[in-house]
Amino acid sequence: MSETRTIEVDYLARVEGEGAMYVRTEGDRVEEVKLSIFEAPRFFEGFLRGRDFREAPDITARICGICPIAYQMGASLAMEDLCGITVDGVLQDLRRLAYCGEWIESHALHVFMLHLPDFLGYPDAVTAAKDHPDMVRNGLRIKKIGNSILRLLGGREIHPVNLRVGGFYRAPSPDAVAGLREDLSWGLEASCEVADFLATLDYPNLERDYEFVSLVHPDEYPITHGRLGSSSGLDAAIRDYDDIFTEEHVAHSNALHSHRSDSGEPVFMGPLARFALNRDRLTPRAAELAERAGLGAACRNPFRSIQVRMIEIVLAFEEALRLVDGYRAAPAEPALPFTPRAGTGFGATEAPRGICYHRYSIDDAGLITDAKIVPPTSVNQPTIEADLRELVQNNLDLPDDELRHHCEVAIRNYDPCISCATHFLDLTVDRK
Amino acid sequence: MSREKPTLAVFKFASCDGCQLSLLDCEDELLAVTNRIRIAHFPEATRTRIDGPWDLTLVEGSITTPQAAEEIREIRRASKFLVTIGACATTGGIQALRNFADIEEFTRQVYAHPEYIETLATSDAISQHVPVDFELRGCPIDKYQLLEVISAFLYGRRPQVSSASVCEECKRAGQVCVMVAHGTPCLGPVTHAGCGALCPGCNRGCYGCFGPKETPNAPGLSGQLETLGMDRATRVRFYRTFNTGADAFREESERQESGAAPPEESGNRP
Numbered sequence: 001m002s003e004t005r006t007i008e009v010d011y012l013a014r015v016e017g018e019g020a021m022y023v024r025t026e027g028d029r030v031e032e033v034k035l036s037i038f039e040a041p042r043f044f045e046g047f048l049r050g051r052d053f054r055e056a057p058d059i060t061a062r063i064c065g066i067c068p069i070a071y072q073m074g075a076s077l078a079m080e081d082l083c084g085i086t087v088d089g090v091l092q093d094l095r096r097l098a099y100c101g102e103w104i105e106s107h108a109l110h111v112f113m114l115h116l117p118d119f120l121g122y123p124d125a126v127t128a129a130k131d132h133p134d135m136v137r138n139g140l141r142i143k144k145i146g147n148s149i150l151r152l153l154g155g156r157e158i159h160p161v162n163l164r165v166g167g168f169y170r171a172p173s174p175d176a177v178a179g180l181r182e183d184l185s186w187g188l189e190a191s192c193e194v195a196d197f198l199a200t201l202d203y204p205n206l207e208r209d210y211e212f213v214s215l216v217h218p219d220e221y222p223i224t225h226g227r228l229g230s231s232s233g234l235d236a237a238i239r240d241y242d243d244i245f246t247e248e249h250v251a252h253s254n255a256l257h258s259h260r261s262d263s264g265e266p267v268f269m270g271p272l273a274r275f276a277l278n279r280d281r282l283t284p285r286a287a288e289l290a291e292r293a294g295l296g297a298a299c300r301n302p303f304r305s306i307q308v309r310m311i312e313i314v315l316a317f318e319e320a321l322r323l324v325d326g327y328r329a330a331p332a333e334p335a336l337p338f339t340p341r342a343g344t345g346f347g348a349t350e351a352p353r354g355i356c357y358h359r360y361s362i363d364d365a366g367l368i369t370d371a372k373i374v375p376p377t378s379v380n381q382p383t384i385e386a387d388l389r390e391l392v393q394n395n396l397d398l399p400d401d402e403l404r405h406h407c408e409v410a411i412r413n414y415d416p417c418i419s420c421a422t423h424f425l426d427l428t429v430d431r432k
Numbered sequence: 433m434s435r436e437k438p439t440l441a442v443f444k445f446a447s448c449d450g451c452q453l454s455l456l457d458c459e460d461e462l463l464a465v466t467n468r469i470r471i472a473h474f475p476e477a478t479r480t481r482i483d484g485p486w487d488l489t490l491v492e493g494s495i496t497t498p499q500a501a502e503e504i505r506e507i508r509r510a511s512k513f514l515v516t517i518g519a520c521a522t523t524g525g526i527q528a529l530r531n532f533a534d535i536e537e538f539t540r541q542v543y544a545h546p547e548y549i550e551t552l553a554t555s556d557a558i559s560q561h562v563p564v565d566f567e568l569r570g571c572p573i574d575k576y577q578l579l580e581v582i583s584a585f586l587y588g589r590r591p592q593v594s595s596a597s598v599c600e601e602c603k604r605a606g607q608v609c610v611m612v613a614h615g616t617p618c619l620g621p622v623t624h625a626g627c628g629a630l631c632p633g634c635n636r637g638c639y640g641c642f643g644p645k646e647t648p649n650a651p652g653l654s655g656q657l658e659t660l661g662m663d664r665a666t667r668v669r670f671y672r673t674f675n676t677g678a679d680a681f682r683e684e685s686e687r688q689e690s691g692a693a694p695p696e697e698s699g700n701r702p
Binding site for chain 1: 453463
């Protein structure tokens with residue numbers, strides 16, 4: 001008779017939001033793996049209906065306190081699509097700069113406070129600081145510099161108030177932007193050192209044949225815009241998203257599971273996907289570090305995502321410095337003018353955890369009639385479960401405690417944002 | 433020595449994580465804070481979990497499920513001093529927009545499988561379920577106000593958090609009034625201070641993310657909004673955002689919706 005084991009974590013630590021994990025094995029087979037998300041749903045798509053289209057950026061920001069820019073910008077892009085305008089030039093540069101701030105802040109939170117303690121062997125960053133004070137202090141300072149970009153361009157770090165459909169409410173003065181330079185230069189050097197340090201750590205072996213999906217752009221590492229691309233050759237416009245991916249409501253999760261409509265297979269979004277599909281467009285220092293770390297053309301070990309995230313921090317610092325140096329004069333107007341027209345608009349950006357997709361329909365009065373938002377954690381859920389399945393299968397000889405810890409770290413590989421994932425539930429159900 | 437440190441617990445209900453993140457956003461102060469207070473329960477930051485009772489408990493998020501309603505009672509029993517952090521915990525948050533809808537119908541519309549979902553009809557402030565010792569406002573809270581609450585707790589004094597309006601902060605910052613000078617609708621006259629009048633500083637009207645100030649004259653402000661040309665449906669929405677469950681904002685939005693006359697004493701000035 002085969003032995004039944006269950007490995008459970010009833011409340012995942014060091015992830016954003018409320019989730020649990022359940023694994024059941026029978027003898028030498030993994031029978032069931034569930035990443036369950038019990039965070040209470042908040043019905044965002046429900047109450048967006050009937051709101052003015054210009055309200056969407058501020059309302060959807062409240063989906064996530066860690067990556068509000070992803071929502072403000074995704075919603076703005078969708079509304080600009082509806083109005084037939086494209087934000088470019090200096091305003092687009094300021095948007096990319098703000099988004100670099102969010103990447104630095106969010107990635108640094110994950111690298112230093114949520115993920116690194118696993119590899120250094122501590123329950124949290126504060127405890128790790130006793131033995132690694134410089135690492136934690138520098139990590140906090142890197143995070144703070146990301147936040148200082150958001151504070152300058154957005155007014156505050158969490159739920160910034162200065163971003164809007166068409167651009168900004170008020171453009172920052174060139175002097176104030178130039179004032180970021182010194183900290184950014186320090187942050188770049190400090191981040192490069194950490195990236196080299198991370199290359200010296202041992203990581204568990206797990207390599208899977210993921211289908212990586214990210215935005216791709218011919219000229220730049222994708223942050224604020226691009227087309228949908230994948231490691232299997234997908235090349236599509238953002239407006240085709242709903243044809244390519246399908247969301248499904250499963251019993252054990254308050255967040256929808258997402259997969260490819262044609263194959264039914266899960267996909268992988270986030271830093272590893274961006275890296276694999278946009279390797280040629282890394283900034284110089286980031287490319288050099290990736291080379292030195294031996295990450296190759298693509299990295300398929302999710303435990304090494306911490307290295308790629310750190311390389312993206314380096315990239316964000318390099319980009320921020322370039323954009324700061326290029327900002328010589330405030331734009332004549334802080335936002336483009338626009339007029340709404342009834343229809344459906346689409347927008348997507350690369351949130352720190354992967355593609356964050358928005359779709360809105362509005363009526364003649366500019367009121368929202370339908371909304372759909374898909375955050376990357378929702379897409380990654382089935383992939384995380386598949387990782388856990390393989391990880392447990394390969395490590396059945398480990399005692400429960402060790403295996404449980406392995407699984408927790410494997411979940412944290414994705415920096416899952418459960419708050420994001422839960423707040424999006426499909427509203428395409430017929431209202432009749 | 434560490435045993436003598438007071439303990440801190442952080443809990444989350446329906447919310448975006450932003451307010452508890454504010455503690456981790458205290459990049460310059462975090463390590464100093466943890467020298468004085470022991471983090472006993474803060475799942476977002478640590479795997480360590482120490483059972484209650486806790487000396488200081490911070491609660492983020494609103495109560496939206498039967499399980500949460502039960503859990504907050506247990507947390508209250510295990511907490512000596514309980515502080516709500518942010519609009520969700522203090523007034524029900526943006527998700528309190530559900531309070532104006534038929535939740536059963538709403539759930540059916542939103543979910544493919546409504547039977548998987550357990551939810552309350554309303555999104556409630558923590559104080560609707562248990563006594564609260566102090567409420568910190570904002571969507572999100574201001575991290576310096578959070579540090580003030582923690583410091584005040586450590587020194588056994590009342591937190592010094594202004595209960596004035598955003599208008600007063602705006603004047604003190606020397607900013608031009610966006611409503612008077614540009615005709616931009618602004619909730620500043622009726623909104624609780626704490627953000628530093630950020631929105632007027634960015635040339636936009638306040639959208640009330642810190643909730644109503646003490647004794648606000650919302651009907652008076654509504655009259656001004658009407659004078660500026662804001663239609664009734666927009667006025668209703670104006671009060672219904674991140675603190676829609678706060679009495680003063682809810683009542684005024686309902687009054688606008690029904691078209692009732694302002695109460696007599698309100699006058700025409702906020």
